[in-house]
Amino acid sequence: MIHKKIYFVYFSPTGTTKKVLNTMMKVINGESVAHDFTPFHAKYETIRFEQQDILVIGFPVYSGRVPATFTERIALLEGNNTPAIIVATYGNRDYDDALIEMKSLLTGREIMPIAAAAFVTEHNMCPKIATGRPDNNDLQEIALFTSRAFEQIKSIEYPKYYDLHVKGDSNYRDYLLMPMQPHSAENCNHCGICANLCPAGAIPLESPQQTDNERCIRCMRCIRVCPVQARKLTEQQKLGAEKHLSKYMIYRHNETFLCNK
Template identity: 35%
Template sequence: MDIRSIKPVFFSPTETTAKIVIKIAQGINPDIITGINLTPPGARSQDFGQLNDELTIIGTPVYAGRVSPEAVRRLRRIKGNNTPAVVVVVYGNRDFEDALLELRDIATELGFRPIAGGAFIGEHSYSNETAQIAVGRPDDQDMEAAKRFGEAIKGKMSEVSTLDDIPALHVPGNFPYKKWVERDAMAPVTVESLCTLCAECVAACPTAAITVADSVATAENECIRCCGCIKKCPTGARKWENAWIDQVRKWLNENCRQRKEPQIYL
C-alpha cells in the first residue's frame, strides 16, 4: 500500500506531542500532510466528521498514566472509516502506563485501524528551573527516532496490499486502565509585576479558562493543569503556587531524572 496523504491529529498544549507527530509524518514522506490541531478551545465544538485520508497519526500527551481526558473528548468528534492509524503518546519521562493501550482502543472504537504505536518523551509540563524534568525534549535524538519510526511505517505499509494483511497491534498497558483521580480545581497564578497583559496566555489556553482585562483572571474549574500558559508566557509571569504541584515536582525531581528513550510498536 502506498501512502500519499497523511493527517496528523493532535492535542498538544505545550507542543511536544505536535512536534513528534509531525516529524513521524515527515518520516513517512507523503505528498500531502494536512493536520488537525485539537488544542484550541474551538476544537471542543468543531465537527471534524469522517477522515478518509490514507493514514492518520493520532497523538496525545499522557496525563497521570492515561490519555489526557480533554484530548479524549475532542478525539470523539472524529471518525475513522477503516482508516489506518498510528497511535502516539508523549510523556514527561515518568511513565506512560496505560495511555498507549487506551489510545489504541479509542482509535479502534472511532473506526480507525491501528497499525503502529509509539511512546515518546517530551519536556514535563511541570518542569521548571528547580525541577528540570526532560528539559528540551523532544531533542535531536528524539526527532531522529520519530523520523525513523515514520520510515519504518512506510516500509511496513509498502509490504502489504490490503489492511487485512496487517496483524492486530499489540502495545503495553493494562485494562482496566489506571484509575483517573479527579483533583480539586486549581490553576496557575499571574505575577502582576511581571505581566504585560499581552494575552499570550489566553491564546495558549486550550479551555479558554483565561481572560485579560485590567488584569489576568483564570477560571480554576476550567483549568486542565496543562501548563500551556506557563510555557508560553514571554515574561515568566505565570506560575504555580500550589502545595500539591510542589509535591509532584519534588517527587519527579527525585525519581524521574534518568533519561528514558522512545519505544515503538510495529
C-alpha cells in the same frame, strides 16, 4: 495500496508533541495535512477519513492516560478501516495505559492502529526531568520509527484486521490531577493570549488574570505562551512537583510497537 492523504492530528499544549510530529512529517513523502486539536476557542469539524488515508495521532500523556480534553475531541474523527500511527509523549515517569486507551478510542471510530510509540520528552511541569529531550538521538529514533511504521502501513492487505499489541492495562489508571493550577502575577497586562490559547477554556477572555480552577487541566500552556511571564506556578507548587518527580531522574528509552503482519 496507494495512500491518498496523511493526516496529523494532535493535542500539544506546550508544543513538544507537535515537535515530535513535525519531525515525522519531514520523513514522509506524500500529501499531508495537520489539525491542531489543542485550543478550546477553535471551530472544530468532523474529519472523515477514507481507507486509503493514514492518520498520525499525537498527544502528551497525562496521569498515565490520554488527556480527557483530547478524548472529547477524538469523537470528531470518523474512519473507514483507516490505518493509524499512535504517538504519545511523556515526561519520563511512565505512559501507563495511554497507548492502550488511545488504541481503544480509535478502534471505536473505525480507525485501525498499525504502529505506536511512546517517546520520552522533557517534563513540562518540572524541566529537571528528561531535560532537553527529545535530543538528537531521540529525533533519529523518531525518524526511524516513522519510516518503519509507514513501510508497515504500505504492506497491509484489506480486508484483513490487524491487532496492534501495546503496553498497558485496559482497566485504566485513575485520572489524577496534581494541585498545579497556574495563577497570574501582578505584571499581567491583560493581553488575552493565554485565554485565547487555553485548551480548556479555563481563563476567561474578558478577565485573563483569573483562572477557573475547576476547568484548568494543569497543562502549563498559559505559562509557556505568556509574553511577559505573568502566568506562574508558586514556588511551593514547583518544589512539590520536583519532590514528586525526583525519582524519575533516570534515563528512560523510547518504546515503539508495530503490528504483526
